[in-house]
Amino acid sequence: QVQLQQSGPGLVKPSQTLSLTCAISGDSVSSNSAAWNWIRQSPSRGLEWLGRTYYRSKWFNDYAVSVRSRITINPDTSRNQFSLQLNSVTPEDTAVYYCARQDIEVAAHFDSWGQGTLVTVSS
Amino acid sequence: EIVMTQSPATLSVSPGEGATLSCRASQSVSSNLAWYQQKPGQAPRLLIYAASTRATGLPARFSGSGSGTEFTLTISSLQSEDFAVYYCQQYNNWPYTFGQGTKLEIK
Numbered sequence: 001q002v003q004l005q006q007s008g009p010g011l012v013k014p015s016q017t018l019s020l021t022c023a024i025s026g027d028s029v030s031s032n033s034a035a036w037n038w039i040r041q042s043p044s045r046g047l048e049w050l051g052r053t054y055y056r057s058k059w060f061n062d063y064a065v066s067v068r069s070r071i072t073i074n075p076d077t078s079r080n081q082f083s084l085q086l087n088s089v090t091p092e093d094t095a096v097y098y099c100a101r102q103d104i105e106v107a108a109h110f111d112s113w114g115q116g117t118l119v120t121v122s123s
Numbered sequence: 124e125i126v127m128t129q130s131p132a133t134l135s136v137s138p139g140e141g142a143t144l145s146c147r148a149s150q151s152v153s154s155n156l157a158w159y160q161q162k163p164g165q166a167p168r169l170l171i172y173a174a175s176t177r178a179t180g181l182p183a184r185f186s187g188s189g190s191g192t193e194f195t196l197t198i199s200s201l202q203s204e205d206f207a208v209y210y211c212q213q214y215n216n217w218p219y220t221f222g223q224g225t226k227l228e229i230k
Contacts, residue, residue, distance in 0.1 A: 047167070047210060047221035064218050098166055107173050108214035109157035113166035 002026040004099050004114035012093075012121050018086040021076075022099030022114050029075045029082055030055045033105035038073060038084045041116075042095035052102065053082055089121045125149050125213050129222035135230040138201050144225045146194040146211035155215035158187055158196045161224075162207045170209075171196065201227075 008020035022036070029036060035054035041047050051063040053073045063071050072085040086093060099114040126149040136142045146156070154174040159167035169178045171187035174194060184199045198205055206229050211222040 046223050047212070049219040049221075062217070103172075107157075107176075108155065108219075109169055109172035109212070110159075110167070111169050111172075111178065113168070116166050 002101055002112040004101065004112055006097075006099055006114040006117050008117055008119075010118055010120060012089055012119060013123050014090055014121055015088055018084070018089050018093065018097075018119055018121075020084045020097055020099070020117055020119070021081055022083070023079070023081040024101075025080075027101065029053075029080050030077055032056060033103065035102040035104050035108075036073075036075070036082045037100045037102050037110065039098045039100055039110070040095040041098065044092075045095070048095075050084070050086075054102075054104065091121045093119070094121045095119060124218060125152060125216050125220050127211055127213055127220050127222035129209075129211060129225045131225060132223070133226045133228060135228050136201055137230045138203060140201055141197065141199045142201055142205075142227055144196040144198075144209055144227070146189075146196070146222050148192045148194075148213055150216075151191045152213040152215035154190045155213060156187075156189070156194050157212045157214065159210045159212065160205075160207045161210065167210060198227075203229075 003025045005023045012018045035052045037052040038050040070087045075082045096116045100110040101112040103111045128147045130145045156174045158171040161167045175187045186197045188195050208224045208226050
């Protein structure tokens with residue numbers, strides 16, 4: 001059973017960088033049948049997919065157009081985890097952030113989720 | 124971007140009764156649709172993928188149907204633990220998009 005454990009600060013100042021980490025147990029970040037995603041949820045935007053990283057002989061990333069200029073998702077194979085960095089945040093980035101595993105082999109649904117981290121952007 | 128529209132926004136049902144939740148896509152997503160359940164303070168939980176395949180361990184009272192642009196999640200004989208918010212999500216086209224949710228509440 002895959003478990004995802006999120007960590008990172010819950011308060012970020014405007015214009016700074018939001019950084020979160022998702023530790024994986026029960027699977028590998030280098031798995032050829034999974035992708036590792038970040039999704040956020042806010043009252044104004046609902047559930048919004050932000051991006052993913054996955055390994056298919058080399059590392060790939062896909063990002064949502066809405067955040068493409070500000071987002072980086074990196075794998076960390078030594079710690080079996082992946083991270084989210086979102087630069088130049090504004091109050092509109094205030095949301096609950098989730099990491100999620102995507103089963104690529106069967107379909108492309110999100111079958112495991114982290115517990116969520118409420119990130120507030122405020123000075 | 125594919126827009127997912129769920130209806131109704133809120134559904135009031137008595138325990139023991141059945142419920143039917145709808146999800147419509149702005150263009151065809153084939154059968155590349157998932158349903159999730161979310162309770163307050165929790166992450167979404169996968170219920171259904173490929174429009175009609177139940178996730179491991181999901182009770183048989185949950186069923187999904189549909190293809191193309193029209194999808195349905197049916198819950199028969201509602202239990203107290205089923206009252207929550209339900210989301211549909213398409214993974215046929217980039218970017219992946221979610222519906223706005225249907226809140227299933229106790230009548």
